[in-house]
Amino acid sequence: MPRNTQHHLTPREELYGRIRRFQERLRAAGVDLALIIQNADLFYFSGTCQDAHLMIPAQGEPLMMVRKSYERALKESALDRVTQLKNLAAVRSGIEKYFKGSSRVGLEMDVLPANLFFRYKELLKPMEVVDVSEEIRKTRMIKSPYEIDRLKDSARLSTEMFSQVPSFLRVGMSEVELAGRIEQYMRERGHQGALRVRAFNQEAHMGHLMSGWTAACPSFFNGPTGGAGLNPSFPQSAGYKKIGRNEPIVVDYATVVNGYISDHTRIFSFGQVSDKLTLAHNISLEIKRFFMREAKPGSDGKDLYYSAYQMVQKAGLSEQYMGFGSGVNFVGHGTGLELDELPVIARNHHIILQPGMAFALEPKFVFPNEGAVGIEDTLVVTETGLEQLTGHDDSIQIL
């Protein structure tokens, strides 16, 4: 039964390819050396996310110094230079020994907590510390063929899960019962559980599951839907509401396999939903078809956003689009090792599509008291257009 039981050690040439692309950005930004610490970034550039400091110079060989577990990092990482780190002071001596003359050091200032930042700043004095989070995020924005294969593994598990949802569903079960069943199915087939989101305070647990009115519960989460949640300490996704008839059941899960996240939404319902909801769902499908037809390398994400928005306006659904009233400003978000990668397909945001970009397109409509409809698929930009990685029938699945 388990399909994804193989884990992938990131190949050496893959790691060095990523590092070379990042080094170009470091040189362009005038940064001598980047110090990579955060788990997702560390895994991306080294193939491991043990407790380590990865030093990537603008030019030349990187060095990874590992505190815990050194043995495991040696097994997992295909980098050539991996040494043991005894204490933080050794980070400085490592830089002085191997990267002499570095005067501007880049840190992940978008995720590094302030106190830790000041500790590194003090440690590195008189070197100047600067932010390299944009350079990292832009490097990670373009997925290699290897990464697209990993996204496909993840999307395959997600698609399999959606084919099982009708067998899990019963009228009268609670949302969280359904969530538990979905999560069990994915866990035993390779979903690693925790879902990485880069932005501060943007926590999530594997996805959002809602039915009827709970999909219109607003939430702090930066997405079109929220969900009732189980309690105010985690106010999102599945709650105790019982799933009824003739209401859209929104299954929006982020599947994480080998670190890579595919984001995927489908709607189910016991019996028909109202014509109004069906119509709105069809607009979502039209928007997806529009993207699949029109988006290609060279397209501007802003133009795509506005063309889609015109379809929404024409249908008179602006108020319901991407959240009721105060909806979010985007219709697509990058995905990879984190759920909120670049590119973002959003209002007032120029972004030229390039091959290798991967994003989740999620045109959705939210109706207070009735619920949400729409779809979400993880897509990748190819040389000629978009390729859809997540599958399953995208109409409202009537049970």
Next chain:
Amino acid sequence: MPRNTQHHLTPREELYGRIRRFQERLRAAGVDLALIIQNADLFYFSGTCQDAHLMIPAQGEPLMMVRKSYERALKESALDRVTQLKNLAAVRSGIEKYFKGSSRVGLEMDVLPANLFFRYKELLKPMEVVDVSEEIRKTRMIKSPYEIDRLKDSARLSTEMFSQVPSFLRVGMSEVELAGRIEQYMRERGHQGALRVRAFNQEAHMGHLMSGWTAACPSFFNGPTGGAGLNPSFPQSAGYKKIGRNEPIVVDYATVVNGYISDHTRIFSFGQVSDKLTLAHNISLEIKRFFMREAKPGSDGKDLYYSAYQMVQKAGLSEQYMGFGSGVNFVGHGTGLELDELPVIARNHHIILQPGMAFALEPKFVFPNEGAVGIEDTLVVTETGLEQLTGHDDSIQIL
């Protein structure tokens, strides 16, 4: 079946009690105003964790300004002053209007990302910004009777789960299959899924599950055990290893109900484990009995740590204690809304126990190639000693 379907709105007097205790600390630290933003802290002081800024002055009434969702924050929070926040600039005008004369403003500098910190620093100029994370953590360290009840709810679900583990277990199932079954059981009974850890990079997914040698897989995680994990991008907890006979199955789960985390470990085995492991397990039980007998308000955590360590040394198990070779330096860690709260019961760390402190005591022994044994229970300091919140037979459960 679902037991924990009620969620608790934090009572008004509970919130203001917490705020008063925090205000004493602010005054002692010479801070005029604290700006609370992080989800766990926000939930603690306001009862909601919508996207909001909570301003707590050293003296007087707090004010919460909410960006999204304002409606939901109004329903969830029992604070008297809750207003709508349009943009970040309004935070400054809010302070100028309601907290005139504030010159030192405290931020959560242990969790606030550097870039965001500098944004607030700029916004608040010429006010001085200082770190109030220790004041927050020390306030949260002492649990109220209301919080202890919430920890008991959480511990109850955890104890129920452990009573079911024998019915989930089969020889030859993979670790992650067992994990999926345990997680499903807890999810549908109120486990909210995501587990909050305060320290940077310390991610976890509901717990650690290991069998035999995988419990000795080292990991970046700051705990006695690691686990194989499913892949190098998330190198901890359950992996694909099949559960066999005569090896300890370590079930170490953090149960989160209404935000409150109980941490709990029990060992199962198909058939006996070796005498060496049984002996080590008995030392863990002895350490727990020692704590239950000796620890009380006024005890120093450092003394307790050393007394326990002497029992370990006497048994000749220092090398296996709390991780093989390079074990962690603590035997107990605070728990509450985050898994890594104060107090820590650790080597070289003075901490005087006080009523209301809650911590997970986890004396464990790790044997390379064989696995881990030991127990973990969530305990609370009462007026007279310790009360154990998590239950279930703590011997190795032979199946």
